[in-house]
Amino acid sequence: MLLEGWGRYPRFESECVRLQSPCTLPGIMAGTRGLIARGNGRAYGDAAIGLRLTLGALGLDRxxxxxxxxxxxxxxxxxxxxxxxxxxxxxxxxxxxxxxxxxxxxxxxxxxxxxxxxxxxxxxxxxxxxxxxxxxxxxxxxxxxxxxxxxxxxxxxxxxxxxxxxxxxxxxxxxxETGWIRQQTVVADDLAGALRALDDSDAATYSVAWIDGLSRGARLGRSLIFVGEHATRQEVAAELPDADPLPLAPAGRLGVPFDLPALTLNKASVAAFNEAYFRRGAQKSGKPFLTHWNPYFFPLDGVDRWNRIYGRRGFLQHQCVVPPATAHAALSEILDRITRSGKASFLAVLKKMGAGGSLMSFPMPGYTLALDLRVTDDTFALLDEIDRIVVAAGGRLYLAKDARQSRQTFEAGYPNFGRFNDIRSALGARGHLASHLSSRLGI
Structure with a gap:
């Protein structure tokens, strides 16, 4: 069948088998080459599409x-x-x-x-x-x-x-104690202010910045920073006395029933949304307030199949992480390139990271920026330019979001990939376990 990631680019044919029990897996594994496991298909690119066989794991649900x-x-x-x-x-x-x-x-x-x-x-x-x-x-x-x-x-x-x-x-x-988050919104007038706000939030459990990806000049990188803590029962009782302290996610969701026309997300429409979103968020800044856990952690889950907003060709998510010493210069240049290109990133999210713990983990001390760009003929050249900025800054791209980075970009960002490939070779996994991502990057 034809498979794609959440970004809907690229698409590949793959034989598919749905696993119902772990007992059936050893026989499949020992007798097949070019396979990879797939969960719910939320990797954005080609990481969960096997070169020959894709193993659906949703049946392992106990x-x-x-x-x-x-x-x-x-x-x-x-x-x-x-x-x-x-x-x-x-x-x-x-x-x-x-x-x-x-x-x-x-x-x-x-x-x-x-x-x-x-x-x-x-x-x-x-x-x-x-x-x-x-x-x-x-x-x-x-x-x-x-x-x-x-x-x-x-x-x-x-x-x-x-x-x-x-x-x-x-x-x-x-x-x-509760399923509510005590959120405080901080307004940053530019990228430097956003980075400072994230640094000032080191003691907080949660922090994330929404960036206006189309702001320019002195307002480049203007942001709303959402800082959060799990609320106590006492706080919920005082502010929301009739609320369930441990609420479930809402049952119903809005949905996008069909692929929207390619021009729906354009510079004008995204700029209008960003301005309204920024103003609404700024009005809530200062005093902390309680918000349900679902919209705080999973705002896009409220819209079913939101990836259809980008049209049938899909979109590319570019998520990079860069070290603290080079973060401001590199991220400023990336945002400036995006705004000057005229492309509208509907999503632009900035977070602070600590060290990664595994050989191929994406995180490293620094800041990570995620951008969504609709697939067009010239999007790839723009992202190649941004990749060069990331590499020069000593950063790397997130494999779970990647659909098009080059092998050279990957190797520059993941210094442990040689050790990883040695372990794969010792396991007999080279060529045996293979996705379109691993084939593209030489893993």
């Missing part, structure tokens, strides 16, 4: 054990984050790290070593995984973790499914 005393949760790899939230927020537990969508599987979160708004304090999701079960290319099933087969564990977390197929994982949920 939650196998939970200890409320420790928060330790064991699930199969196809369990969705949305199901974990639905099951455990009412019990007073929240995942240690969540990405920008809850429509992802646990296996995909580990393979991508996802990060969230708390990376500066709590690291990536992989930093909280205690055990995982992995089926190797030979068909052998092994357990690994920080203290069991640690080299294999460090290669698998963030390894984009290229060391084996994850079938099960254990990690710790964290207790929370």
């Amino acid at each position: 939650m196998k054990g939970f200890d409320p005393q420790t928060g330790r949760l064991t699930v199969e790899a196809g369990v969705l984050l949305s199901d974990i939230l639905a099951s455990f927020v009412p019990r007073g537990f929240f995942p240690p790290v969540v990405p920008g969508t809850k429509q992802v599987t646990v296996g995909g979160m580990i393979a991508s070593d996802v990060h969230g708004k708390n990376h500066h304090r709590d690291g990536s999701f992989g930093d909280h995984v205690e055990r995982l079960t992995l089926v190797l290319p030979s068909g052998e099933t092994v357990t690994c973790g920080p203290d069991i087969n640690p080299d294999l564990f460090r290669a698998t977390v963030g390894g984009m499914g290229l060391t084996g197929v994850i079938t099960e994982a254990t990690f710790r949920m964290k207790p929370v």
